[in-house]
Amino acid sequence: MFTMFPLLFISLIVYVILHYLVGDGWSASQLMQIPMVSGDMWRITYGDAFIIISMGLLFVELLRSTKTGSDSILNHALSVVVFIISLLAFIIMPGFGNSVFFIFLSMTFLDFMAGFIVTTVTARRDFGISGGFGN
Template sequence: MYQMFPLLAISLIIFAVLSLTGAAGPEWWEITFVELPMVSTDVWNVTWGDVFLLASMGLLFVELLRSTKTGSDSIMNHALSVVVFVVSLLLFIIVKGFGNSVFFLFMSMTFLDFMAGFIVTTVTARRDLSVGGGVSA
């Protein structure tokens, strides 16, 4: 059950809840999380949007590792990843509060997740078929 659930759906739900409820304030992704002074005397302003993207990239990494497995759970995960991408795309285009760079980058991660999953699964299946000798006629 857990193997087929796309982890980026967690990020999508968090972004949607924070944006639609306004619980963290309007445009929460632009609120400064921390200001870090640099040696160059610059100040690096890390926003909540940056933290969201960093956490989502961590989930994307785990998804890419999971995409190397074959089986029915993996295929269902890829199908659900397509759903996450389509929902993200629709939110980005249609719903107020989702048309920003932070969500666009997240949506791009959902696209990479399902594309990489299908490609890795296809390559792995081909390799398994060629190692096994394929189907004889």
């Protein structure tokens, strides 16, 4: 059952919870700063951390998309639902129209597009279909 569940849905739920519990400005708040050898200070915001963690989940999703089967197809279908919910939130809901959420929205788009493409290519290779029309 865990293989059917799109991991980026976890990020979406975390964003929504933080938005409603902490408020609009949580993503711009500074999480930490790290001094660099150059003398610069690397300031990391909560939004940066959210994106980095979501990118890790996207990476796992892309690895999982190489599997074929009914669980994988359902995972891709649910990934489309996560993308649509995220798109609607970005367009309609106040507090979601910012760069952090737009980058997350882009990741949900990449998740479902890459998932379908990788699954299609993998299935073609597994079933021995090559070339295209006329081969």
